[in-house]
Amino acid sequence: MKMSKTEMLNNKINQYNLKDAFIMPGEFEQHFGCIMIWPVRPGSWIYEGRDAKKTFCEIANAIGADEKLFMLADKEHVKEAKQMLSKCGNYENMQVLEIASDDAWARDVGPTFVRNREGEVQGISWTFNAWGGTYDGLYAHWEKDDLVAKELCRQLDYPCVDATPFVLEGGSVHTDGEGTIITTEACLLSPGRNPSMTKEEIEQALCNYLGGEKVIWLPHGIYGDETNEHVDNVCAFVKPGTVVLAWTDDENDPQYAYSKEAYGVLCNEKDAKGRTLEVIKLPIPRKPVCITKEECEGFVFEEGEDIRQAGERLAASYVNFYISNHSIILPQFGDENDGLAVQLMEHAFPDRKIVPVMARSVIVGGGNIHCITQQIPL
Numbered sequence: 001m002k003m004s005k006t007e008m009l010n011n012k013i014n015q016y017n018l019k020d021a022f023i024m025p026g027e028f029e030q031h032f033g034c035i036m037i038w039p040v041r042p043g044s045w046i047y048e049g050r051d052a053k054k055t056f057c058e059i060a061n062a063i064g065a066d067e068k069l070f071m072l073a074d075k076e077h078v079k080e081a082k083q084m085l086s087k088c089g090n091y092e093n094m095q096v097l098e099i100a101s102d103d104a105w106a107r108d109v110g111p112t113f114v115r116n117r118e119g120e121v122q123g124i125s126w127t128f129n130a131w132g133g134t135y136d137g138l139y140a141h142w143e144k145d146d147l148v149a150k151e152l153c154r155q156l157d158y159p160c161v162d163a164t165p166f167v168l169e170g171g172s173v174h175t176d177g178e179g180t181i182i183t184t185e186a187c188l189l190s191p192g193r194n195p196s197m198t199k200e201e202i203e204q205a206l207c208n209y210l211g212g213e214k215v216i217w218l219p220h221g222i223y224g225d226e227t228n229e230h231v232d233n234v235c236a237f238v239k240p241g242t243v244v245l246a247w248t249d250d251e252n253d254p255q256y257a258y259s260k261e262a263y264g265v266l267c268n269e270k271d272a273k274g275r276t277l278e279v280i281k282l283p284i285p286r287k288p289v290c291i292t293k294e295e296c297e298g299f300v301f302e303e304g305e306d307i308r309q310a311g312e313r314l315a316a317s318y319v320n321f322y323i324s325n326h327s328i329i330l331p332q333f334g335d336e337n338d339g340l341a342v343q344l345m346e347h348a349f350p351d352r353k354i355v356p357v358m359a360r361s362v363i364v365g366g367g368n369i370h371c372i373t374q375q376i377p378l
Contacts, residue, residue: 023211046298064090132192140304
């Protein structure tokens with residue numbers, strides 16, 4: 001008799017028994033390196049990635065100052081990626097790998113890495129279905145994306161756990177490295193991911209694969225986030241026991257209710273070690289970041305792909321930063337809250353340098369700095 005998706009997943013969890021051996025480290029722990037993917041999809045990166053490629057290079061260079069940077073590119077764009085990255089001051093710490101993908105969201109299609117007590121690191125390859133598959137996915141073909149994690153692990157010689165048929169994107173979870181996982185109900189309970197599984201079954205899968213002991217569920221993420229509201233755009237661990245939360249005091253902003261509800265959950269929950277969480281409120285841009293008519297004219301969409309409209313509000317959040325070994329790569333939007341975000345992050349990460357990056361070209365693509373990066377723990 002054919003097994004159900006849940007039965008298949010439970011069999012795999014029991015087989016690997018990851019909970020007792022491997023755990024996903026906090027992003028603030030030491031890294032060996034970082035994965036990015038060269039931006040070329042016409043439906044994401046306007047005007048053939050003209051501005052996005054420059055911004056990706058800036059981000060790669062900032063990360064390359066602290067850790068190894070692996071840039072993935074398909075065969076047709078390996079040469080271009082090498083040429084543009086070679087102009088970076090930290091190019092000697094970068095490597096371009098020929099790996100095809102459908103888009104450049106390394107956080108979501110790359111492997112999620114876990115580590116055991118002996119320091120052994122292995123990747124997890126989730127099922128990827130473009131943030132919702134045929135239900136509400138953002139494009140119709142994601143076959144190459146779904147192979148990225150396994151191929152990356154093969155090329156870098158990491159063992160790879162095949163977590164199929166469980167659908168998950170890296171941006172949908174954050175962890176403190178001590179057994180606490182944060183996610184959002186809007187994302188992981190979306191009908192486009194694992195509809196045959198209950199919330200409790202999804203929670204158990206997360207704990208087993210990521211070495212978790214407790215899952216904190218936030219109801220929502222950032223308003224308008226087309227990933228069904230990934231947690232990495234709204235809340236992130238600074239260290240065990242402390243998180244930053246995207247915030248607004250404007251009661252007329254639709255984000256206000258989302259953030260207030262998340263704040264209530266975080267203040268009333270304890271982490272896996274029994275600590276009450278400290279919550280640092282990190283304001284969103286004061287003025288909504290909206291896509292312009294000129295930007296919309298730079299897209300070339302394929303059939304079945306989500307189409308953007310001029311004036312559409314983008315899910316801009318300063319929480320979508322990357323923590324490298326010695327720095328915080330922080331998105332900026334040309335907004336009056338840019339400077340405040342820098343100041344708050346300096347306070348939250350006193351031992352790291354804050355590197356502000358104007359990320360307009362990335363948010364127009366649909367995500368931000370954390371979405372286009374994926375750490376490999378040391």
